[in-house]
Amino acid sequence: MKRRSIRKYADRPIEEDAKKAVLDAAFRAPTAGAMMLYSIIEVEDPQKKAQLAESCDHQPFIATAPWLLLFLADYQRWQDGYAHFNVEEAARQHGRQIRQPGVGDLMLACLDAIIAAQTAVIAAESLGIGSCYIGDILENYEIHQKLLNLPRYTMPIALVCFGYPAASEMQRKYTPRFDRDLVLFKDSYRRLTKEELERAFNADPEAVNAAERNYLRKFSADFSFEMTRSVKKMLENWQQDFSPA
Ligand SMILES: Cc1cc2nc3c(=O)[nH]c(=O)nc-3n(C[C@H](O)[C@H](O)[C@H](O)COP(=O)(O)O)c2cc1C
Numbered sequence: 001m002k003r004r005s006i007r008k009y010a011d012r013p014i015e016e017d018a019k020k021a022v023l024d025a026a027f028r029a030p031t032a033g034a035m036m037l038y039s040i041i042e043v044e045d046p047q048k049k050a051q052l053a054e055s056c057d058h059q060p061f062i063a064t065a066p067w068l069l070l071f072l073a074d075y076q077r078w079q080d081g082y083a084h085f086n087v088e089e090a091a092r093q094h095g096r097q098i099r100q101p102g103v104g105d106l107m108l109a110c111l112d113a114i115i116a117a118q119t120a121v122i123a124a125e126s127l128g129i130g131s132c133y134i135g136d137i138l139e140n141y142e143i144h145q146k147l148l149n150l151p152r153y154t155m156p157i158a159l160v161c162f163g164y165p166a167a168s169e170m171q172r173k174y175t176p177r178f179d180r181d182l183v184l185f186k187d188s189y190r191r192l193t194k195e196e197l198e199r200a201f202n203a204d205p206e207a208v209n210a211a212e213r214n215y216l217r218k219f220s221a222d223f224s225f226e227m228t229r230s231v232k233k234m235l236e237n238w239q240q241d242f243s244p245a
Helices: 016-027 046-055 076-084 087-093 103-126 141-148 167-171 194-201 210-219 222-239
Strands: 038-042 067-074 130-134 154-163
Touching: 016 103, 038 103, 046 141, 067 103, 076 087, 103 130, 103 154, 103 222, 141 154, 141 222, 194 210, 210 222
Parallel strands: none
Antiparallel strands: 038 067, 067 154, 130 154
């Protein structure tokens, strides 16, 4: 309940045993079929951190994070294992169709990566270490692919900054959430009524409503177009020569 995103860090490194505890927790996170369809890159090289601060929508604080973890959706390890053990031969003998990882497999790998990331975030929080996700890692795929040597069946999903919070961060108000009844439904989905839309997006009638604010600041901003372009590239790369089998 005390977690909030932390973007300014105290001048204090994260101890090695604290990092280990956070990673231990992440590695114990649930994972689809116990396959661990993710990898984690610790980005330590200051030049690479600076590049990410630029290519993730110009957010300088990324380069100041004492610990930077990139969670990748990763089917490459299993693909390499399948190739190493020539499993296609066994599959043919069993009359199975040969296939490549498809978008379903990718979605599962994304879930694994995100669950590991969020487990790390909560574990860190329990040790007093703050964190902040960087969604803009979905942008500039080609740059990140090259920078981090990402093979075909990996996808950068969650970049997370970690660090002990600067004192000023602890003064900030918690960001509000939608009222629970607008988000939590019973038994089936329910579209919001006009009154509920007012409640959701127009809590402060004095200010511009949150829908308009969001559309102008985020949804129609350049970075949103870049994110969609970049993710399309990721999907094309993942799916090239994809056989629907
Ligand atoms: C998927 C995801 C992407 C995010 N990307 C960014 C980001 O690029 N830069 C940033 O400063 N915060 C980012 N955040 C943090 C959100 O802005 C933050 O969680 C939200 O404003 C709610 O505030 P709180 O986490 O302090 O409760 C991201 C959070 C999530 C879950």
